[in-house]
Amino acid sequence: xxxxxxxxxxxxxxxxxxxxxxxxxxxxxxxxxxxxxxxxxxxxxxxxxxxxxxxxxxxxxxxxxxxxxxxxxxxxxxxxxxxxxxxxxxxxxxxxxxxxxxxxxxxxxxxxxxxxxxxxxxxxxxxxxxxxxxxxxxxxxxxxxxxxxxxxxxxxxxxxxxxxxxxxxxxxxxxxxxxxxxxxxxxxxxxxxxxxxxxxxxxxxxxxxxxxxxxxxxxxxxxxxxxxxxxxxxxxxxxxxxxxxxxxxxxxxxxxxxxxxxxxxxxxxxxxxxxxxxxxxxxxxxxxxxxxxxxxxxxxxxxxxxxxxxxxxxxxxxxxxxxxxxxxxxxxxxxxxxxxxxxxxxxxxxxxxxxxxxxxxxxxxxxxxxxxxxxxxxxxxxxxxxxxxxxxxxxxxxxxxxxxxxxxxxxxxxxxxxxxxxxxxxxxxxxxxxxxxxxxxxxxxxxxxxxxxxxxxxxxxxxxxxxxxxxxxxxxxxxxxxxxxxxxxxxxxxxxxxxxxxxxxxx
Amino acid sequence: xxxxxxxxxxxxxxxxxxxxxxxxxxxxxxxxxxxxxxxxxxxxxxxxxxxxxxxxxxxxxxxxxxxxxxxxxxxxxxxxxxxxxxxxxxxxxxxxxxxxxxxxxxxxxxxxxxxxxxxxxxxxxxxxxxxxxxxxxxxxxxxxxxxxxxxxxxxxxxxxxxxxxxxxxxxxxxxxxxxxxxxxxxxxxxxxxxxxxxxxxxxxxxxxxxxxxxxxxxxxxxxxxxxxxxxxxx
Numbered sequence: 001x002x003x004x005x006x007x008x009x010x011x012x013x014x015x016x017x018x019x020x021x022x023x024x025x026x027x028x029x030x031x032x033x034x035x036x037x038x039x040x041x042x043x044x045x046x047x048x049x050x051x052x053x054x055x056x057x058x059x060x061x062x063x064x065x066x067x068x069x070x071x072x073x074x075x076x077x078x079x080x081x082x083x084x085x086x087x088x089x090x091x092x093x094x095x096x097x098x099x100x101x102x103x104x105x106x107x108x109x110x111x112x113x114x115x116x117x118x119x120x121x122x123x124x125x126x127x128x129x130x131x132x133x134x135x136x137x138x139x140x141x142x143x144x145x146x147x148x149x150x151x152x153x154x155x156x157x158x159x160x161x162x163x164x165x166x167x168x169x170x171x172x173x174x175x176x177x178x179x180x181x182x183x184x185x186x187x188x189x190x191x192x193x194x195x196x197x198x199x200x201x202x203x204x205x206x207x208x209x210x211x212x213x214x215x216x217x218x219x220x221x222x223x224x225x226x227x228x229x230x231x232x233x234x235x236x237x238x239x240x241x242x243x244x245x246x247x248x249x250x251x252x253x254x255x256x257x258x259x260x261x262x263x264x265x266x267x268x269x270x271x272x273x274x275x276x277x278x279x280x281x282x283x284x285x286x287x288x289x290x291x292x293x294x295x296x297x298x299x300x301x302x303x304x305x306x307x308x309x310x311x312x313x314x315x316x317x318x319x320x321x322x323x324x325x326x327x328x329x330x331x332x333x334x335x336x337x338x339x340x341x342x343x344x345x346x347x348x349x350x351x352x353x354x355x356x357x358x359x360x361x362x363x364x365x366x367x368x369x370x371x372x373x374x375x376x377x378x379x380x381x382x383x384x385x386x387x388x389x390x391x392x393x394x395x396x397x398x399x400x401x402x403x404x405x406x407x408x409x410x411x412x413x414x415x416x417x418x419x420x421x422x423x424x425x426x427x428x429x430x431x432x433x434x435x436x437x438x439x440x441x442x443x444x445x446x447x448x449x450x451x452x453x454x455x456x457x458x459x460x461x462x463x464x465x466x467x468x469x470x471x472x473x474x475x476x477x478x479x480x481x482x483x484x485x486x487x488x489x490x491x492x493x494x495x496x497x498x499x500x501x502x503x504x505x506x507x
Numbered sequence: 508x509x510x511x512x513x514x515x516x517x518x519x520x521x522x523x524x525x526x527x528x529x530x531x532x533x534x535x536x537x538x539x540x541x542x543x544x545x546x547x548x549x550x551x552x553x554x555x556x557x558x559x560x561x562x563x564x565x566x567x568x569x570x571x572x573x574x575x576x577x578x579x580x581x582x583x584x585x586x587x588x589x590x591x592x593x594x595x596x597x598x599x600x601x602x603x604x605x606x607x608x609x610x611x612x613x614x615x616x617x618x619x620x621x622x623x624x625x626x627x628x629x630x631x632x633x634x635x636x637x638x639x640x641x642x643x644x645x646x647x648x649x650x651x652x653x654x655x656x657x658x659x660x661x662x663x664x665x666x667x668x669x670x671x672x673x674x675x676x677x678x679x680x681x682x683x684x685x686x687x688x689x690x691x692x693x694x695x696x697x698x699x700x701x702x703x704x705x706x707x708x709x710x711x712x713x714x715x716x717x718x719x720x721x722x723x724x725x726x727x728x729x730x731x732x733x734x735x736x737x738x739x740x741x
Contacts, residue, residue: 221708252711254741256704267708272715274722309711309741 034074035059036067036107036120044122046095047152048129054091056107056120073113079106079121095126128208130157131189131501134441134457136465137176140491144173146194147490148210151443151455151498154467154484157210161194164211172198172230175495178207179236180287180503185259189501195231197246202231204261207499214262216243219253221268226251233282235292237307242292245270248278250294252309273311279303283339286400287506289349291368293339300332302353304368304375314368317376326382327355327364334362340398340406343506352398352406352422354385361385361394363406363422383425386410389418397440399453405470407456409437417458417468419475431481435462442470443498444505451505455483459493536576538585538609538639539648540655552656557624558663558687559696564624568657569617570637572609575648582608586640587618590654593636599623600659601635609645620657628661635659663687668699676703677710679737682729692716710740 037057038044046052056067058074067076067089078086078093081100085093091105098105106121134149146169148157161169174197178190189207193216196202201217216234217225226245233244239258243251249270256263277296282305285291290307302314315330316322327334334355342350350367364382368375386394389410398406406420407430414436420427439459447454458466465486474480500506540550553568560566572585585607602621609616620637627633638654639647647653665681674680678689690696692713698706714736717727727734 221705221712254704254707256702264704265702265708267712267715269712269715271711272718272722274718 032061032111032116034109034111034116034118036109036118037064038120038122040122042122043125045125045127047127048096049150049153050095052091052093052095052098052105052124054105054107056089058109067107067109074109074111077108077110079108080104082106095124098124098126127501128189130208130210130499133499134443134465134467135176135192135497135499136439136457136459136488136490136493137173137194137495138459138463138488138491138493139171139173140463142171143491144169144171144194144196145490146173146176146192147488148499149457149465149486149488151445154486156486156488158488158490160210161205161212164209167212169194169203170196170198170200172196172200173494175233176497177284177495178497178499179261179284180506181261182238182255182258182503185261186503186507188259188261188503190499190503190506191261192497192499193234193236195233197230197232199225199230201225202234207501216262219262219265220251221265224268226268226270235282235284235305237285237290237292237305240290240307240309242282242305242311244279244282244294248280250279250305250311252305252311254309271311273303275299277301277303283341285349285351285368286341286343287503288343288346289341289368290346291349291370293341293351293368295336295339297335300330302329302332302336302377304370306370306372306375308372310373312373312375314366314375314377316379317369322379323382326379327353327362329353329364329366329377333357337361337394338396338398340396341400342398342403343400350380350403354396356392358392360387361390363420365422381422383422385420386418386427389416389427389429393436395437395440397442397456399442399470401444401452407440407442407470409440409458417456431458431466431468431478433458433460433464433466435460435464437461439493439496441496441498444500446505447471457496457498459496461492463487463489463491463493465493536574536579536645537648538572538574538645539652540637540639541571541573541615541652550652550655552658555622555657555659556663557622557628557659557661559690561687561691566622566624568620568622568659570620570655570657571615571617572639573615573648574609574613574645576645578612578614579609579644581611583611583644584642585609585616585618585645586642587637588640590636590638593654593656594634596633596635596659600625600628600633603637622657622659624661628659630662632658632660632662666697666699668697668701673698673706675737676739677706677737678713679735680731682731682734684727684729685734688717688727688734689713707740710736714740 057064058067076089078091080098080103103124104121109118133151136147138145145159146161148160173194175195177193179193180190191207192205194203201215203212204214206213230246232246235242239255251266253264253266279294280297281295283293292305294303304314305311334357337356338354340352344350347370353364355362363385365380367378391410393414394408394410396408404421404423408418416432417430418427419430438461441457442453443455445454454471456468456470465488467484468481469483587607600623604619635657641647663683663686669681693709
């Protein structure tokens with residue numbers, strides 16, 4: 001009984017203690033919250049060769065001030081993926097020194113008075129050094145040489161294939177072109193395909209590092225090449241690709257996984273085309289169209305390689321007859337020397353076909369409609385092109401995204417660049433060089449949110465490269481056209497391209 | 508009497524311990540038939556069809572013989588004969604090389620059996636049993652490896668790889684005539700183990716073979732009508 005009383009007393013004491021109230025008599029300092037603001041926002045896309053220069057703003061006590069003016073009140077530490085990379089209010093750091101695939105750079109600002117800490121950061125999606133830029137294929141002393149030209153600094157990485165791979169391309173490279181994957185591969189950069197007109201086969205280069213990835217000779221059935229095989233062209237169309245060889249034969253394969261740049265095997269026997277048709281040349285349609293234009297020079301016929309693996313003749317669609325004197329695409333009386341694609345839709349896309357009769361050039365515009373088992377062309381127009389200026393040596397460059405403009409070389413010695421405007425059928429001298437023009441290529445960039453063409457690269461026989469502006473103000477004022485002259489000195493240009501980067505830029 | 512019976516039973520037991528096997532080799536050499544140069548014991552019958560070799564009037568089937576013993580310093584005759592009671596082929600259907608020798612310096616050798624094609628082979632299968640015989644140079648190896656059956660024909664049958672997937676996506680309905688044309692067009696008879704991409708490529712070669720032939724006036728028909736590939740093949 002005595003025990004019970006004693007325990008009860010202790011319990012009552014605990015109960016009474018629990019009733020004690022904390023009156024809360026504290027003194028607080030006012031905490032001034034700091035917000036860190038980066039000018040570029042939470043995602044930065046510098047070029048890989050750039051140096052980041054980040055000067056954050058701090059919103060502190062109602063004012064927005066550069067961090068550099070608050071060094072007495074705050075200490076600053078910068079981190080990349082949680083590793084300290086710098087101290088101080090301003091970050092100057094080489095992009096290529098950032099670690100990780102998609103570095104997260106973070107600034108920690110600590111109030112020296114009360115140790116209050118504030119954090120803010122941003123992701124860096126660095127644009128690889130070779131993602132976009134000019135690529136030129138030249139020939140010199142029996143060598144094929146590929147060089148890369150930075151589109152901003154115009155810094156030249158000459159003969160990069162040999163430097164990177166330690167191998168020679170050989171004497172027979174004839175074309176460089178960019179090709180993209182489909183489906184999930186659209187977010188990958190396009191790779192560079194080097195077409196080599198010899199039994200060694202085509203080479204595909206990595207779109208980021210420019211190193212060799214594949215030899216397309218390894219993608220024939222049973223690793224056995226067709227008889228007497230030398231590539232003349234290779235064309236990629238969504239789920240399918242086609243190979244054209246020196247004998248005019250076509251080989252078609254379906255990609256096992258279109259997201260891979262190389263998948264599926266080509267049959268090692270030529271595709272059957274009725275009537276013994278052989279193809280002289282092919283032109284890649286736009287990525288979106290999934291079309292390839294093939295030219296049977298012997299019979300003067302136009303064919304379409306489709307992205308369902310078929311090769312079919314193109315005929316004018318039934319309707320009003322084409323005007324008398326028109327060059328018929330199914331019975332050409334002139335040589336087709338160029339096909340300029342226009343970036344339009346899928347299954348239906350337009351082209352400018354340039355014909356040459358040995359004296360004059362003609363540009364015919366057609367829209368090609370792929371109806372699976374038949375291919376029809378809607379005739380739009382045909383006009384003489386560059387009369388008195390274009391010649392047998394002329395090279396052409398139709399702007400895919402600006403229907404009206406086609407550039408071509410001509411004039412005395414083929415040294416003058418002309419602008420042809422399809423609308424008014426008007427030719428005007430654009431720039432004159434001191435050496436014959438061999439290649440013309442247009443860039444593609446996003447300007448004010450629109451994919452368009454702002455520059456032209458002209459390759460001259462003497463090895464010089466010119467970058468010209470083709471925006472409206474530069475067209476209007478000849479003195480503003482020359483952007484850069486580059487003494488490449490790697491021989492005569494035979495093919496060139498503008499590397500446009502990610503696949504989705506072609507949508 | 509009882510003791511005698513026990514002795515007799517014991518003798519029988521002892522006799523049963525004598526194994527019909529190859530003695531350890533020394534001066535005696537043994538030969539036996541085998542499937543390949545690395546496999547020791549296996550010898551399985553050979554099946555051959557001229558259907559997989561379009562246009563062949565005759566073909567050679569290698570018969571592998573292996574040696575237990577020391578490789579000889581010179582060619583030695585080997586006795587390989589046709590076991591007539593177990594052979595259904597006619598003498599004109601095949602040809603063994605003469606002389607039959609096991610070449611010097613070899614641990615295994617092949618005998619080139621030549622098979623001749625004929626109209627008879629399109630409707631029936633024929634068998635040759637080749638049997639090794641002992642001679643002054645060689646004794647016989649393991650009993651199971653002393654003979655080999657070679658069955659041959661010019662007949663064809665639907666292979667296992669021509670399944671519903673291949674039928675639907677690439678080659679369409681099977682027929683013997685189509686299979687023969689496929690072999691002629693592609694040069695292969697077996698698509699087992701090939702990737703879908705490779706199967707597609709062979710089917711495209713076959714499709715183009717038919718189209719090219721038709722353009723030249725060939726008629727390709729079977730019991731199902733015109734021979735074609737699957738309409739799903741692109």
